[in-house]
Amino acid sequence: xxxxxxxGTPGTRVGDSSGGAGTPGGARPAxxxxxxxxxxxxxxTAYARSSNQDLLTAALDGLVARHGLQGERIxxxxxxxxxxxxxDFNLTREAVLGxxxxxxxxxxxxxxxxxxxxxxxxxxxxxxxxxxxxxAIAGGVDTTSDAPVAVDDRLRRTLVELQRARTPxxxxxxxxxxxxxxxxPDAPSASEPRxxxxxxxxxxxxxxxxxxxxxxxxxxxxxxxxxxAAAWDAGFFDDLVTPYRGLTRDGNLRADTTLEKLAALxxxxxxxxxxxxxxxxxxxxPLTDGASTVLLGSAAWAAEHGLTPWAAVVDAEVAAVxxxxxxxxLLMAPVFAVPRLLARNGLTLDDLDLVEVHEAFxxxxxxxxxxxxxxxxxxxxxxxDGAFGSVKPERLNVHGSSLAAGHxxxxxxxxxxxxxxxELHLRRRALLADGDDRPVRALVSVCAxxxxxxxxxxxxx
Amino acid sequence: MVGARAAxxxxxxxxxxxSVPALGxxxxxxxxxxxxxxxxxxxxxxxxxxxxxxxxxxxxxxxxIALRVTDVRADARRLTDYQHLVGEPASDTLPPxxxxxxxxxxxxxxxxxxxxxxxxxxxVHLANHVEQxxxxxxxxxxxxxAWARDLRPHPKGTAVDLVAEVSVAGEVAWTGVSTYLxxxxxxxxxxxxGHGRDPGPASVPHDQAPSPDSTGDPGTRTALWRLPADxxxxxxxxxxxxxxxxxxxxxARALGQPRAIAHGMDTAARALxxxxxxxxxxxxxxxxxxxxxxxxSTVAVAVRRSADGDxxxxxxxxxxxxxxxxxxxxxxxxxxxx
Numbered sequence: 034x035x036x037x038x039x040x041g042t043p044g045t046r047v048g049d050s051s052g053g054a055g056t057p058g059g060a061r062p063a064x065x066x067x068x069x070x071x072x073x074x075x076x077x078t079a080y081a082r083s084s085n086q087d088l089l090t091a092a093l094d095g096l097v098a099r100h101g102l103q104g105e106r107i108x109x110x111x112x113x114x115x116x117x118x119x120x121d122f123n124l125t126r127e128a129v130l131g132x133x134x135x136x137x138x139x140x141x142x143x144x145x146x147x148x149x150x151x152x153x154x155x156x157x158x159x160x161x162x163x164x165x166x167x168x169a170i171a172g173g174v175d176t177t178s179d180a181p182v183a184v185d186d187r188l189r190r191t192l193v194e195l196q197r198a199r200t201p202x203x204x205x206x207x208x209x210x211x212x213x214x215x216x217x218p219d220a221p222s223a224s225e226p227r228x229x230x231x232x233x234x235x236x237x238x239x240x241x242x243x244x245x246x247x248x249x250x251x252x253x254x255x256x257x258x259x260x261x262a263a264a265w266d267a268g269f270f271d272d273l274v275t276p277y278r279g280l281t282r283d284g285n286l287r288a289d290t291t292l293e294k295l296a297a298l299x300x301x302x303x304x305x306x307x308x309x310x311x312x313x314x315x316x317x318x319p320l321t322d323g324a325s326t327v328l329l330g331s332a333a334w335a336a337e338h339g340l341t342p343w344a345a346v347v348d349a350e351v352a353a354v355x356x357x358x359x360x361x362x363l364l365m366a367p368v369f370a371v372p373r374l375l376a377r378n379g380l381t382l383d384d385l386d387l388v389e390v391h392e393a394f395x396x397x398x399x400x401x402x403x404x405x406x407x408x409x410x411x412x413x414x415x416x417x418d419g420a421f422g423s424v425k426p427e428r429l430n431v432h433g434s435s436l437a438a439g440h441x442x443x444x445x446x447x448x449x450x451x452x453x454x455x456e457l458h459l460r461r462r463a464l465l466a467d468g469d470d471r472p473v474r475a476l477v478s479v480c481a482x483x484x485x486x487x488x489x490x491x492x493x494x
Numbered sequence: 495m496v497g498a499r500a501a502x503x504x505x506x507x508x509x510x511x512x513s514v515p516a517l518g519x520x521x522x523x524x525x526x527x528x529x530x531x532x533x534x535x536x537x538x539x540x541x542x543x544x545x546x547x548x549x550x551x552x553x554x555x556x557x558x559i560a561l562r563v564t565d566v567r568a569d570a571r572r573l574t575d576y577q578h579l580v581g582e583p584a585s586d587t588l589p590p591x592x593x594x595x596x597x598x599x600x601x602x603x604x605x606x607x608x609x610x611x612x613x614x615x616x617x618v619h620l621a622n623h624v625e626q627x628x629x630x631x632x633x634x635x636x637x638x639x640a641w642a643r644d645l646r647p648h649p650k651g652t653a654v655d656l657v658a659e660v661s662v663a664g665e666v667a668w669t670g671v672s673t674y675l676x677x678x679x680x681x682x683x684x685x686x687x688g689h690g691r692d693p694g695p696a697s698v699p700h701d702q703a704p705s706p707d708s709t710g711d712p713g714t715r716t717a718l719w720r721l722p723a724d725x726x727x728x729x730x731x732x733x734x735x736x737x738x739x740x741x742x743x744x745x746a747r748a749l750g751q752p753r754a755i756a757h758g759m760d761t762a763a764r765a766l767x768x769x770x771x772x773x774x775x776x777x778x779x780x781x782x783x784x785x786x787x788x789x790x791s792t793v794a795v796a797v798r799r800s801a802d803g804d805x806x807x808x809x810x811x812x813x814x815x816x817x818x819x820x821x822x823x824x825x826x827x828x829x830x831x832x
């Protein structure tokens with residue numbers, strides 16, 4: 034599938050030959066043209082000394098090198114990190130300035146927990162579709178190895194006062210208020226601010242609520258490792274990943290893992306809840322360092338740069354659940370976002386060739402699918418006539434997902450979008466070769482802290 | 495509600511205080527009072543000297559006076575610290591628990607009077623029932639009245655209600671009834687009870703605020719409170735309520751607790767904050783306290799909707815229990831008013 038050669042001026046509609054990629058509102062399509070990430074590393078391993086800016090710059094430079102964008106002024110770059118130092122207020126712009134891109138390339142930061150880089154893909158695609166941008170780079174990064182450590186609030190207030198103090202006496206008075214207990218740093222925590230429960234503890238509650246078995250979770254985990262390993266072996270990631278700091282594959286990947294090995298692991302979450310604890314280190318994502326980027330552009334920009342559009346970013350839907358009042362589980366928002374997204378586009382789960390459900394925990398995936406398959410949930414919570422539908426295993430996370438690759442929070446959406454866009458492109462090309470011109474679609478669904486969920490619809494170009 | 499308010503009529507005699515009394519002074523006065531009682535075998539033990547036949551506990555035993563302070567205003571900085579600690583949004587509207595913080599010292603002044611029959615220190619906060627008729631703002635000039643009512647026997651000692659009433663521009667905006675228990679030996683002889691009276695917090699007027707139910711299914715856990723060892727001091731700093739029972743192991747031991755315990759209004763305020771804006775502008779809320787939260791502690795919390803027949807009207811129930819043992823600490827019930 035070659036891109037349209039039509040050159041559009043900003044704001045005009047540009048026809049495309051993508052086989053009818055949906056463009057609600059009549060806007061012109063925005064395409065995924067490529068992607069690049071660094072191999073993801075388990076925390077405190079290969080990237081132990083690397084900062085968010087280091088990792089994001091590395092991922093960006095790999096993307097620039099692969100697509101010949103050295104010295105190029107990109108319309109805009111958007112990325113973000115979940116665990117962020119206050120000095121990184123312009124993280125993305127700083128990464129751009131350190132990269133081989135033209136220094137006049139603008140940038141902005143986004144932070145939407147684990148949905149960060151999917152949100153950058155959505156926001157930048159929308160700008161392209163509106164004609165505000167011709168090209169863009171979306172991305173995200175996180176490192177738990179270099180996470181910011183905050184000082185105790187009382188010490189912080191004293192230090193701020195110390196800076197403001199004008200006389201030695203005032204400084205002494207401020208210093209005299211410091212107590213040994215104030216010197217204990219606040220370690221970064223993955224707890225929800227409003228509930229004090231960690232993400233794993235929240236998911237454990239949802240897992241128990243939906244009665245998800247240990248074996249169902251371990252199966253998801255094994256499949257994730259096997260599929261990611263197969264994709265690496267097949268060279269699928271050769272044009273999606275740039276080695277960094279000696280790491281050439283995702284450090285968390287265990288190609289040889291088995292159900293037996295996973296069954297031997299002790300539960301780590303939900304141990305103080307009634308009933309069997311089922312969530313282990315094997316079916317939960319580990320703390321991970323990594324960065325991802327996605328190259329986006331209009332058909333015209335792609336043609337000018339000799340790039341082949343992989344997939345159009347068709348539409349997106351965001352949702353949130355009220356986990357504070359116990360209405361729904363923390364990570365269940367995509368369960369509501371996806372039905373709305375598909376309904377707006379006149380689609381059902383059966384119309385999707387590929388479904389990516391971010392594996393925050395194996396249980397998150399199983400809970401999501403179980404809710405969609407539930408007749409009662411479909412009627413009572415989704416307002417449907419019955420169950421929303423089911424996802425065939427061979428369409429779900431076909432190249433593995435976060436359980437195997439690891440989950441550097443803000444980088445995960447970018448990893449998924451680049452992976453699935455390339456797969457869409459390959460499938461469409463194969464179908465066309467067989468004379469089949471049907472649309473090939475993918476769904477990307479990411480749950481996030483704060484009870485958020487973001488889903489995006491992509492269609493092969 | 496008319497009947498309930500009738501039950502909360504303030505004594506006719508009223509004494510104006512020039513300003514809100516400092517709690518530190520009151521606690522110090524209470525400490526000397528406690529020493530005096532211990533030496534002189536004062537009022538609290540008088541019941542024990544009586545014969546086995548139970549004496550009644552007339553209202554006359556309580557000071558028949560209401561204390562009043564006008565033009566009470568919230569300090570914006572202290573309010574902010576309070577909101578940050580308990581997890582309330584830092585708006586200019588006073589959180590429901592903060593109105594208690596402002597009004598409480600006046601109630602304390604009633605309890606610290608020499609003619610108050612129970613020893614102030616060591617009193618256990620059993621329950622709290624509040625009617626908030628309209629939101630109060632940081633700039634409002636509050637008129638606070640407080641008095642004691644309903645001295646009564648309790649299976650574990652003697653209970654009493656302290657009523658605090660907050661008005662703005664002559665209109666009552668907030669009424670709180672706090673129920674305290676003086677444990678057996680410290681208070682009036684527990685054997686003096688009886689007379690078929692409903693003991694404990696349940697004897698607080700039911701129509702004034704919903705009575706929390708500390709039994710039954712806590713519901714699905716929705717939050718965890720990790721309360722550090724110095725939580726009592728943190729709450730004391732934002733509330734001004736430096737009751738020694740919350741401050742340190744040593745001061746708590748002196749009052750019969752093995753460790754410092756969390757302030758009941760701290761946990762109640764956190765529960766109120768979890769329900770948040772769903773409380774509405776006018777609402778009643780009640781808190782019932784079970785076993786004290788010995789610090790440090792992790793409290794497993796469950797927020798759930800309460801429906802008709804679920805212990806009362808439609809609203810919210812927040813249940814806090816020890817995360818490990820499951821022992822009940824606090825239940826807060828909130829009912830938005832139409």
